[in-house]
Amino acid sequence: MVALAETRHVTMRFGSFTAVDSVNLKVGGGEVVGLLGANGAGKTTVIRLLLGLVRPSKGEVALFGAPPSMRTRRRMGYVPQTLGLYDDLTVQENWTFTESAFGSTRVALPPSIRDARDRLVGTLPLGLQRRVAFAVAFSHQPELLVLDEPTSGVGSLSRARLWQDIRDCAEHGTGVLVTTHNMEEAEQCDRLVVMAGGRVVAEGTAAEVIADRHVVEARCDSWQEAFSVLDAEGLIVQVEGDVLRVPASPEHVQRVLARHHLRGAVATVPANLEEAFVSIVSAGAAR
Amino acid sequence: MWTMIVKEFRQLKRDRRTLALLIVLPVLLLVVFGYAARFDVSKVTTIVVGPQAEAVAGHLHAPFDLVEIDPNGGRSLAESRLQDGTAVVGVVTGQTQIVALMDGTQLFAVEAAESAIDHMAQAAKANGAAVPAITVQILYNPNLTTSWIMIPGLTGLILLFIGTLITSLGIVRERQTGTIEQLAVMPFRPWDVIFGKIVPYLLLAALDLIAIVVIGMVLFGVPFVGNVATFALGALLFLLVTLGMGVLVSTVSQNQGQSIQLAIMFVVPQILLSGLIFPVSSMASGVQWIAYVLPLKYFIDISRGVMLKATPLTALWGPLVVLAGMAIVVLGLAVLRFRRDLAPSARRGRTAEADSKAVAA
Amino acid sequence: MTWGLEDASVVFGSRTALDHLTLPVEPSTVSICVGGDGAGKSTLLRAIVGLVRLSSGAARRPQKKDIGYIPATAGLYIDLTVDENVAFCAGAYGVRGRELTCRSTEMLERIGLADARTRLGGQLSGGMQRKLAVGMALLHRPAMLVLDEPTTGVDPVSRAELWRLISGAAAEGSAVVVATTYVDEAHRASTVVLLEQGRSIAVGSPSDIIAAVPGTLGVVESTEQPQGLSWRRGKTWRVWAPSLDLPPGAESLQPDFEDAVMIAALADEQKIEIDGCAC
Numbered sequence: 001m002v003a004l005a006e007t008r009h010v011t012m013r014f015g016s017f018t019a020v021d022s023v024n025l026k027v028g029g030g031e032v033v034g035l036l037g038a039n040g041a042g043k044t045t046v047i048r049l050l051l052g053l054v055r056p057s058k059g060e061v062a063l064f065g066a067p068p069s070m071r072t073r074r075r076m077g078y079v080p081q082t083l084g085l086y087d088d089l090t091v092q093e094n095w096t097f098t099e100s101a102f103g104s105t106r107v108a109l110p111p112s113i114r115d116a117r118d119r120l121v122g123t124l125p126l127g128l129q130r131r132v133a134f135a136v137a138f139s140h141q142p143e144l145l146v147l148d149e150p151t152s153g154v155g156s157l158s159r160a161r162l163w164q165d166i167r168d169c170a171e172h173g174t175g176v177l178v179t180t181h182n183m184e185e186a187e188q189c190d191r192l193v194v195m196a197g198g199r200v201v202a203e204g205t206a207a208e209v210i211a212d213r214h215v216v217e218a219r220c221d222s223w224q225e226a227f228s229v230l231d232a233e234g235l236i237v238q239v240e241g242d243v244l245r246v247p248a249s250p251e252h253v254q255r256v257l258a259r260h261h262l263r264g265a266v267a268t269v270p271a272n273l274e275e276a277f278v279s280i281v282s283a284g285a286a287r
Numbered sequence: 288m289w290t291m292i293v294k295e296f297r298q299l300k301r302d303r304r305t306l307a308l309l310i311v312l313p314v315l316l317l318v319v320f321g322y323a324a325r326f327d328v329s330k331v332t333t334i335v336v337g338p339q340a341e342a343v344a345g346h347l348h349a350p351f352d353l354v355e356i357d358p359n360g361g362r363s364l365a366e367s368r369l370q371d372g373t374a375v376v377g378v379v380t381g382q383t384q385i386v387a388l389m390d391g392t393q394l395f396a397v398e399a400a401e402s403a404i405d406h407m408a409q410a411a412k413a414n415g416a417a418v419p420a421i422t423v424q425i426l427y428n429p430n431l432t433t434s435w436i437m438i439p440g441l442t443g444l445i446l447l448f449i450g451t452l453i454t455s456l457g458i459v460r461e462r463q464t465g466t467i468e469q470l471a472v473m474p475f476r477p478w479d480v481i482f483g484k485i486v487p488y489l490l491l492a493a494l495d496l497i498a499i500v501v502i503g504m505v506l507f508g509v510p511f512v513g514n515v516a517t518f519a520l521g522a523l524l525f526l527l528v529t530l531g532m533g534v535l536v537s538t539v540s541q542n543q544g545q546s547i548q549l550a551i552m553f554v555v556p557q558i559l560l561s562g563l564i565f566p567v568s569s570m571a572s573g574v575q576w577i578a579y580v581l582p583l584k585y586f587i588d589i590s591r592g593v594m595l596k597a598t599p600l601t602a603l604w605g606p607l608v609v610l611a612g613m614a615i616v617v618l619g620l621a622v623l624r625f626r627r628d629l630a631p632s633a634r635r636g637r638t639a640e641a642d643s644k645a646v647a648a
Numbered sequence: 649m650t651w652g653l654e655d656a657s658v659v660f661g662s663r664t665a666l667d668h669l670t671l672p673v674e675p676s677t678v679s680i681c682v683g684g685d686g687a688g689k690s691t692l693l694r695a696i697v698g699l700v701r702l703s704s705g706a707a708r709r710p711q712k713k714d715i716g717y718i719p720a721t722a723g724l725y726i727d728l729t730v731d732e733n734v735a736f737c738a739g740a741y742g743v744r745g746r747e748l749t750c751r752s753t754e755m756l757e758r759i760g761l762a763d764a765r766t767r768l769g770g771q772l773s774g775g776m777q778r779k780l781a782v783g784m785a786l787l788h789r790p791a792m793l794v795l796d797e798p799t800t801g802v803d804p805v806s807r808a809e810l811w812r813l814i815s816g817a818a819a820e821g822s823a824v825v826v827a828t829t830y831v832d833e834a835h836r837a838s839t840v841v842l843l844e845q846g847r848s849i850a851v852g853s854p855s856d857i858i859a860a861v862p863g864t865l866g867v868v869e870s871t872e873q874p875q876g877l878s879w880r881r882g883k884t885w886r887v888w889a890p891s892l893d894l895p896p897g898a899e900s901l902q903p904d905f906e907d908a909v910m911i912a913a914l915a916d917e918q919k920i921e922i923d924g925c926a927c
Contacts, residue, residue, distance in 0.1 A: 038775075038803035088301045089294065100290040120301075126685035153800060153829050155684015155844070156913045160879035167880050171871060181803055184832050184906060188882055224676055224819040231816055236808055239678070239815040240835045241853060274832070277804045465721030472697045473740045474712040 003028055003062070004144045004175040005050050005076075010059035012045050019045040021198040022059070027144065027175045032166065034189030035179040038281060042198040043179050047146060050177075051078060064143070074102060076144040077137035081152065085133050087122030094121060095136055102140045110135050112165065127158025134165055138174075145169060145176045151185055163188055183273045196281040206273050213271040213279055216253045218244040220264035229260045236278070247271070247279060304548045311552060318574060319559045325569040328399040334368045336360035337380030344378075346407065350399050351376065362386070369426060371602035372592065376400050378421075385421045391428030392436055392595050395566055427595045435510070438503035439590035440563040442496055443583050446522065447557060449492040450529025451536065452550040458484055458537035459546045467628060477629040481622060485530050492526055500594075513593035517600045521589035524610040528582045531618035538624040557583040585609050649708065650674050651696070651792055651823055656705035658691055658846075665691040667846045668705065671825070672839065673792060678818045679825045682834045682909065683843030689827035690720060692843065693796050696825065710792050713741060716785030716822075720796040723781025726770030730761055733769055734784060741788035748787075755783040758813075775806025782813050786822075793817050793824045800829060811836060831909050842912050849916040850908075858908045862915060863890040865907055866898030874898060877914050888914060 005027045012020040020042045027033050037043045048054050049061050052068025063072040078084075085094050091113060099107065109117055113132050116124060121132060130150065137145065150166070151159040163185075170176050180186055187206050194202040194209060202209045220226040223242040230237045230246055233256055238245045246253050250266045257264050271279070299305065330352040335344045340358040347353060354374055357364060365377025365388055375396045377388040387404065389397045404421055428435050461467045461484075470480050503509040511518075532553055540546035559565070560574075561583035567575060578584045585606035592598030600607075652673035658666040666688050673679050673696065683689050694700040695707055697717045709715060724733045734756075738748050756762045759779045761772075769777060778798055785793060795814065799807045815836070818824045826837075834840045835854055842850040842857070850857050868874045868885040875895040878887040887898050888911050894900060903911065 036804075038805050041803075086294070086298060088298045093294070093297055097290055097294050149801075153685050155687055155829070156831060156909050157917065158684055160910060163880050167883075181801065181807075182830060182832075183804070184830070188880070190883070224821075227815060227819040231812065231819070236812050237815070238808065238811060238836065239818075241838050241855075274804050274808065278808050281805050464726065465719050466725060468694075468699060468719045469717060469722060471699055472712065472715060472717040474742075475740065 004064060005177065006062045007046065007049060007056075008060045008062070010046075010049060010056045010061055012042075012049060012054065013057045018198055020049070020056075023195070023198070023200055025193060025200070027177045029143065029173045029175045030170055031191060032170050032176045032178060032189045034186045034192045035177060035195065036181075036186055036192055036277065037179075037195035041195040041281075043195055045198075046195070047148065047177075047179065050146065051076075074140070075142055076146065077140070077142035078146045079133045079137045079148060079150065081148045083129060083133040085121045085129065085136065088120060090118050090120055091124075091132050092117040094132070095139065098136050098139060107139055112161070125158075127154045127162070130154055130158070130162055131165065134162065138165075138169060143174055145174055147176065147178045149180055149182075150178060151182065152180075159185075183277075186273060194277065194280060201283075202280050209280075210271055210273060210276040213276050214268050215271045215275055216246045216248060216250050217267045217269050218246060218253055218257070218264045220244070220257070220262055222262075225260075226257060226262055226264060229262065230256055238275070245269075245275070247275060304545055308548055308552070312555075315556060315559075319565075322571040322574045323560055323569075323577075324565050325571075326395045326565065328393075328396045328566065328569050330568060331376055331396045331400045331403075332374045333376040333378065333400075334360075334365055334374040335378040335380065336362070336365050337378075337382075339380035339385075340378075343380050343385060347378070350403055362388075366426070370592075370596050370598050372588070372598070387421050387423050389423060389425045390596070391425045391431055392591050393566065394428075394431050394433065394436060395569065397425060397431065432507075434503075434507045435595060436591065437563075438499070438507060438509050439594045440587050441503075442499050442522070442590055443525065443586040444558065444563065445495050445499055446492050446526050446586070447529050447554055447583060449488055449495060450526055451533040451553055452547070454485065454488045454530055454533030455536040455540065455546040455550050456543055457488065458534060459540050459543050462537065462540075462628075463542050471629045477626045480629055481534070481625055485534070488530065488533075489526060493522075496522055509594065511594050513595075513597040514600065517598075517603060518590065518593040520600075521586060521593070521603070521607060521610065524607060524614050525582060525586040525589075527614035528610060528617055531614060531621045534621035534625055535617060538621065538628065557581045562587055582610060582613050651708045651710065652679075652825075653692070653695060654706045654708070656695055656707055657703045658695055658700055659703040665846050666695060669841075669846070669848050671696075671841050671848070671851070673823045673825045674839075675791070675823045676818055676821050677823065677838045678814065678836060679823075679839040679841070680834045680837035681825065681827045681841050681843055682829070682831055683827075684829060686845070687843040688846040689829075689843055690796055691846070693717075693794050693825065693827050696792075697794050710790075713788070714791040716788070716790035716793045718781050718785055718795050718798060720800070720827075724769045724777060724784065727768065729766050729768055730756070730772075730780065731765045733780065734787070737784040738787055743788050751787055755787065759783050759809075773806075775802045775810075778802055779806065779810055779813065782810060786813070786817055789820070790817075790822055793822045795824070795826045797827055797829065799833065831906055834909075835905060842909060844913060844916050847916070850912045854905050857912070858903055858905060861903050861908050861911050863888055863911070864892050864894055865901050865903045865911065866894040867901045868898045870897065877918070879910055886910070890915070890918070 003026045007023055007025045009022045009024060010020060011018065011022055023046060025046065035043050049056055050063065052073060061068060064075055066072060095109060113135050116128060121129060151162050166176055178189060186192055192204065192206060192209055193200055218226060223239065223244055226244055227237055227239060230244065235246050235248055250268055253266050329350055331350045332354050333347060333351045334355040335353065336357050338358055340356050344353055344356050362379045365379050368374040369377050369388060369390045375390045375393045379386045379388065389400060391397060401423060404423065425431065500511065504511055536546050536549045540549060560577050561581040562578055563583065567578045567584065570578065588606045589603055592603055649672040652671045654670050656666060656669050669692065671679060681689050681692055691700060695702060696709060697715055698709060734752050756765065761780060772780065782798060799810055802810065814824060814826065838853055840854055840857060841848050850860065866887045868887055871883060874885055874887045874897060876887050876889060878885045886907060887895060
């Protein structure tokens with residue numbers, strides 16, 4: 001698989017602060033890669049390196065096999081979180097602007113957004129705005145797409161439609177890199193790259209990232225009381241309805257509950273992606 | 288590059304406030320510099336008193352505008368007319384010399400009057416006629432010092448800036464960040480929020496005012512011969528008008544950029560057309576009315592009157608009442624609009640507010 | 649129903665922002681309102697706290713001094729320090745003296761800001777700002793806590809910590825109602841309401857909502873779009889049939905919560921189209 005975008009041992013330092021530390025990242029044609037990480041983990045810097053907006057302190061960045069340049073920029077599409085659209089222009093005007101900026105031949109508006117062509121972008125609901133931003137980024141048929149939190153704030157139906165657009169692109173050979181905070185969205189990706197503190201701390205499919213991590217499910221008569229005692233122990237307890245999920249060993253949980261005369265059924269279950277992420281990142285931070 | 292130009296035009300045609308500024312500002316400047324910006328004075332209001340009032344008045348032609356001729360009145364009458372601003376020149380007859388008292392706060396009117404008197408003397412000499420000698424006495428600002436006139440006006444300008452521009456910025460900042468919503472849900476009454484926001488600016492403006500007056504007195508020797516309480520009253524009323532305007536601007540602006548644009552449209556005309564720089568009497572009659580709707584004009588009357596002429600409260604009741612009226616209207620409107628943001632659901636019968644239960648710890 | 653909305657509607661001119669919505673908000677529980685942008689989540693929360701007037705229906709809420717509310721955009725002053733923000737909030741709610749020192753120190757330590765008390769609000773990271781905002785809203789032990797999209801844009805670690813605070817509030821007895829766009833957060837609630845264009849398209853506990861899913865759900869392993877109402881999950885397709893007949897190639901599947909939400913939204917959309925045609 002030919003890597004459309006690649007970083008090799010890339011390091012980025014701003015003064016004494018290391019934003020990105022020896023990161024290897026690859027995005028190939030036809031795959032959807034999810035970049036997951038806390039704020040300040042270095043995701044934005046990696047994107048800026050790929051876009052050629054900054055040059056790395058060490059290591060190499062390759063876009064279509066060569067360092068990022070104006071020519072390679074034309075072969076990629078980028079949708080920032082702020083969408084990069086002009087609120088006070090219509091959909092058609094935004095489209096025309098991008099077309100002439102990229103010098104692409106006159107392409108018709110895709111059917112998904114054609115009905116809204118004369119409406120001001122600022123008046124559209126967010127889901128539609130995001131589809132417009134996506135369509136505009138894809139209008140010049142790029143081989144690589146970089147999307148920053150593409151479905152943030154959007155409802156279920158719009159999210160599904162947007163991901164349909166993204167999958168269609170991928171199936172036509174485009175490589176897609178997505179950054180996200182949303183676990184549901186992360187599970188839509190083929191492959192995940194998890195960053196913390198500027199480093200890559202986990203890679204693979206969602207299942208591979210979760211690996212064999214487990215949490216303890218506790219069902220008690222009063223979840224409120226159980227929560228209070230477990231929380232006081234310093235455990236980050238998550239609540240689901242009236243079931244508690246605790247990242248600790250079942251013996252530990254039983255002990256704490258017993259100490260406060262609380263009865264409950266504990267069972268070990270696999271962690272979900274968010275719990276795995278938190279455990280990976282905390283472990284990384286502790287290092 | 289063409290692409291960028293086209294885009295900018297498209298965006299501009301939808302930006303109403305910028306368009307308004309683009310159109311209104313040139314029109315305003317045209318009006319000002321075409322009709323208002325005049326230093327030449329064509330009419331000098333004059334009162335003539337004393338036994339020979341009628342005779343002397345006969346000699347006084349343009350630019351003298353005879354508003355009162357009182358043979359029974361003396362110097363004190365003329366002085367009081369000058370003090371309350373009814374007349375700029377008071378000609379006192381009946382002594383050995385005819386004395387022309389002139390209001391030194393009206394620089395250009397005084398210059399016009401002086402030069403007219405000079406011409407009268409020249410013309411009379413040329414004709415060989417006998418003209419009574421007229422001695423000129425300039426009151427209140429004997430050396431016709433410009434800074435003495437400007438600084439009282441400057442105090443008004445400061446109050447205008449702080450009251451309108453800065454207050455509106457402070458309030459809009461909360462609207463921009465969304466914290467106003469939170470204030471509405473916190474246990475504040477709307478009055479707490481409104482006054483809590485206005486009072487700091489009121490105090491700051493007052494401090495600034497005192498500083499400017501003191502600096503004016505110390506550095507430029509500007510006199511302060513009148514009643515401090517009268518000045519303070521005028522300043523307070525004017526400040527309430529400008530603060531009300533600031534709050535009003537903030538209720539129709541969504542961000543600081545918009546509020547600056549609106550505030551500018553309110554402040555700039557006042558700088559140019561209120562009599563701060565160009566005398567109101569010199570403005571073409573078609574545009575003179577504009578000065579009378581601008582709050583700054585009334586405050587300048589008050590501040591110049593009190594600081595330089597010791598004009599008493601009784602003579603200033605006109606401007607004070609106008610300012611009070613404006614304050615009530617503007618502040619009232621502003622508070623009504625602001626309350627809407629802070630207490631939209633304060634109605635009976637629609638909601639049931641249960642007594643709060645103590646939270647079991 | 650202790651607090652919440654009962655058959656509440658909010659109409660702005662010709663637009664119905666909230667349509668006959670009922671949501672109970674009970675002490676010691678977390679209620680979550682899920683929907684996309686423009687669904688009416690903010691309007692719902694604002695109706696509960698009284699920022700918006702109802703056009704019909706009723707809202708129940710405690711007095712202002714017993715409410716904690718954080719709108720979507722704010723929560724703290726970016727030009728005040730952490731300490732100054734806490735002082736303002738405490739002053740507004742009358743939390744003073746030893747109780748204030750005690751609770752604020754405990755809160756700041758829990759959040760991790762104990763050493764950053766003189767830092768400006770604007771200098772904190774997004775996640776930290778939210779945690780501080782929630783912490784401050786809890787200083788006065790509100791009977792009802794209302795949070796508008798507290799975790800949007802926040803990284804997953806901060807999000808977990810935020811939920812720890814939120815669940816903690818419910819554990820101490822507060823009635824908590826949260827609006828969010830993240831469907832996977834809705835699991836945490838005891839009551840969920842799905843919002844679509846101001847209407848509630850499903851309400852109940854997460855398991856109730858899953859159980860109430862109409863029709864049949866199927867999964868298709870190929871990359872070709874199957875016939876019928878479908879959406880992608882990763883590389884595969886999910887397909888939903890309102891009746892019991894799945895299209896060929898689809899295998900029947902038990903819906904999870906995310907599926908249930910999609911199906912509810914689809915069912916709602918379909919119903920609307922049918923109504924629209926009947927003219």
